[in-house]
Amino acid sequence: MQHRTVHDVMSHxxxxxxxxxxxxxxxxxxxERDISAVPVVDDSGRVVGVVSEEDLLRKESGQPDPDRLNPSLWMRPSDRRRAQAETADALMTRTVFTACPHWSLVEAAQMMDRHHVKRLPVLDESDRLVGIVSRSDxxxxxxxxxxxxxxxxxTEVLEHTMMIxxxxxxxxxxxxxxxxxGQVERKSMIPIVERLCRxxxxxxxxxxxxxxxxxDTRIDLDPPLVRGVMQPQRHTR
Structure with a gap:
């Protein structure tokens, strides 16, 4: 079975x-690119952060309103700093969750779900950026x-793998x-077929x-018991 990997679906x-x-x-x-976030890289091409639309919107939400008090007064210090930011370095989120090209799509989905992120920069073995994978991917x-x-x-599950x-x-x-x-030969085959198909x-x-x-799940392979005591096995020459 050929499962698709992050490399197969990511944006290169x-x-x-x-x-x-x-x-x-x-x-x-x-x-211009119709994207919602962009990685921040250093001189070696390594990811040091991510700037998203949410990061940019802090500046808008921190702008004073003529009819109200300055909303930045109720912001957390970190959000207030971002609202005043002028460059990616001050805007970006520095904790970045990433993926590897060989990961399965399940692994990538679990990473996104676990950390509540919408996209993952994809890094090679040298930790250099080679792509990005999103929920839509x-x-x-x-x-x-x-x-x-x-x-x-x-072809793959029934014929080649299970030889059915x-x-x-x-x-x-x-x-x-x-x-x-349909019918399979042995009962123990059923959960395996179901798992592979899913x-x-x-x-x-x-x-x-x-x-x-x-x-075949009811075969008793244990030695016989007498009065609840397992009998020793006798070996003949």
Whole structure:
């Protein structure tokens, strides 16, 4: 099974700014590229921070209103400093969560969910920026056609991995929802088939209706017990 990685879906051409990039230039870049954040890199191309629309909006929210008191009076000191910032160095968020190109899409999604971020700069083995992956990039996997999903399940999961005759299992896919009907040889195979099918890129849900010919989960391989005591095994020569 060929799972897509961060490298497969990330944006390879990444807009960046430097520490000294002015506030207005950052705002113009975000508007021009239709992006919501931009990494800040040093002279070696390593990421030292990220400036987002949220960071820029602090300046707007900190502007005095003629009809009210200055709202910056109620800001936290760190937000007040950002509201007064003129360059990326003072604006940026310095804690940056990143991804690696070889990560699975699941790993990237878990990182975003765990830290409540919308995007991850992607770094190579030298910690240099090689791309950026966003939530929308991860969701592209669900654009796979039903035909492609079914083909991978039948060929890769059933035939090649589980060595099950595809004719024994009926597989249908509608809007990413997979329905399977049929019989496998052993009961222990069912959870494995289900797990592998759910892991196929683009699968939204799985509705398994599988039976089995032989229940191999009830085989007792332990030595016999007499009055609750395990009998020693005798060895003959």
């Amino acid at each position: 051409q990444v807009a960046t700014v430097r520490r000294e990039t002015p506030f207005k230039a950052i705002a113009e870049l975000l508007a 991860l969701l592209r996997v669900f654009l796979r056609t039903d035909r492609a999903i079914r083909g991978e399940i039948v 005759d595809p004719a024994a299992i009926s597989v249908s896919v509608s809007d990413g929802v997979v329905t399977m009907r 892991a196929v890129d683009g699968v939204v849900a799985l509705h398994p209706q599988l039976s089995y010919a032989f229940d």
